[in-house]
Amino acid sequence: MIELANISKKFGQTSVLENINLSVVPASRTVIVGPSGSGKTTLLRILAGFETPDSGRITLSGKTLFDENTFIPAHQRGIGFVPQEGALFPHMKVGDNIAYGLTGSRHENRRRIAELMELVSLDRHLQDHWPHEISGGQQQRVALARALAQEPVLMLLDEPFSALDTGLRAATRKATAELLAYAGVASILVTHDQHEALSFASQIAVIRDGRFSQVGSPTEVYSQPVDEATALFLGDALIFSAQVSNGFAHCELGTIPADNPQFTGDKRIMLRPEQIIISAYQADAETHHAVTISDVDFTGYLSTLTLNSPAWTAPLQIKTVSQQKWQVGMQVKLAITGHACVLAD
Incomplete structure (x- = not known):
């Protein structure tokens, strides 16, 4: 569904990504896991269209998003993005946050908000609350509903559970995985937490110093790591x-x-x-x-x-x-x- 071929990126003289190749199939869950500074967030921002790579090619469902002659901007890519801690608009109520970007009539938007809140297991009455009046886990669900409102074919998640308490983090991660599977939306999650990666993923890409050291199933990369650094990072x-x-x-x-x-x-x-x-x-x-x-x-x-x-x-x-x-x-x-x-x- 989405293909990355030879993606490279430098900031000044510093190489952040080098010849990244990755394939993500429909309705799958890919996790890019690596230590801080390894390039994983930069790669996610490139996929979203917030950063431009120096070279390479990105295609989504056969459509070229980036190559030497093409750059499709973020709002035209059909890709959802859930940032760290949700990043809800504090001056908008929950319902308005979810409806942000919807272009239907007021009645159609109200119906769509109700559908999305039910989809992410939020009580409908919360749509009239301000973001600071709901819990961290609920804020993440609102951010997910807002991203799903655009009916993306791919969802990008940038360490969305890192600010949650341990128990809530696991429950929210599991609910998110189930929701994306139900919606049939492929996802790419970025994290530095190896336990989160192994739990969420159907495919793991381990990144180190701007390169993938190993890409495979969670069982494969855990039980058959390619080198010592990968072995120690994964548990x-x-x-x-x-x-x-x-x-x-x-x-x-x-x-x-x-x-x-x-x-x-x-x-x-x-x-x-x-x-x-x-x-x-x-x-x-x-x-x-x-x-x-x-x-x-x-x-x-x-x-x-x-x-x-x-x-x-x-x-x-x-x-x-x-x-x-x-x-x-x-x-x-x-x-x-x-x-x-x-x-x-």
């Missing part, structure tokens, strides 16, 4: 040096099946914490080395265990589901599930 990861041969990685934790049998030699491998099964050590346990818990950092549902073993060169910290039995000085054994991800050099 807790355990990285080890290993000797890889014949489809196995040999490291301090033992011999682990590798996810790519084509890799050989000295490599770096990744395991996610949930792949490590920790159980009580039994004195007669075959060839398992005893591992000692040297610290327990309890944070509720999860705890971080610091583990030591005479077979290791350094302690290992693993985040795992809390159990009352975990005590400093306790001996445990480790078992590995699944495959180790062999990281690119």
Whole structure:
């Protein structure tokens, strides 16, 4: 539906985006995730038509929005935009904010406002409230309704949940995903929150230093990151040096099946914490080395265990589901599930 080909952008002598390529299919949810300063917001503004790239091509449903001879302005693109914190007009009531840009009669606009408020699960009486009189989550729904009023084929969301409390943030994100799916509108969300990215997306594009390091499904980029930086950005990861041969990685934790049998030699491998099964050590346990818990950092549902073993060169910290039995000085054994991800050099 939307295609970006070789999009590049500089501000002065500073390169912000370099040869960005991305495809977004209809009714899908793409998330562009990356650290601050990686170029993700600039890319979103280019898609919206608020910034002009230096080179490349953008097409939407077969129509060229930008190339060396073409630039379609923002108001003609058919793309909705929900900025951070909603950015509602404070001098307009909720209903007027939603109706901004509608060109129908007063009666038609009232009917459209009612439809949109129902669509985003807002009580109709809120249309007569001022933006400061409603909650942050409700303000985001109003901003979404205002963007949907233009019947866009693509919705851009610039960290729209970042100002919300944790519980409200998750609920609003889930409601937004369901709403866009119901409306059949493709979306591109920009965020620096990896948990938000994994939860919302059907496709994730990880951006770093103005380039995509990896584009794929949430499961793919989480379990098979292309490099160490991507692995660590997308969640807790355990990285080890290993000797890889014949489809196995040999490291301090033992011999682990590798996810790519084509890799050989000295490599770096990744395991996610949930792949490590920790159980009580039994004195007669075959060839398992005893591992000692040297610290327990309890944070509720999860705890971080610091583990030591005479077979290791350094302690290992693993985040795992809390159990009352975990005590400093306790001996445990480790078992590995699944495959180790062999990281690119």
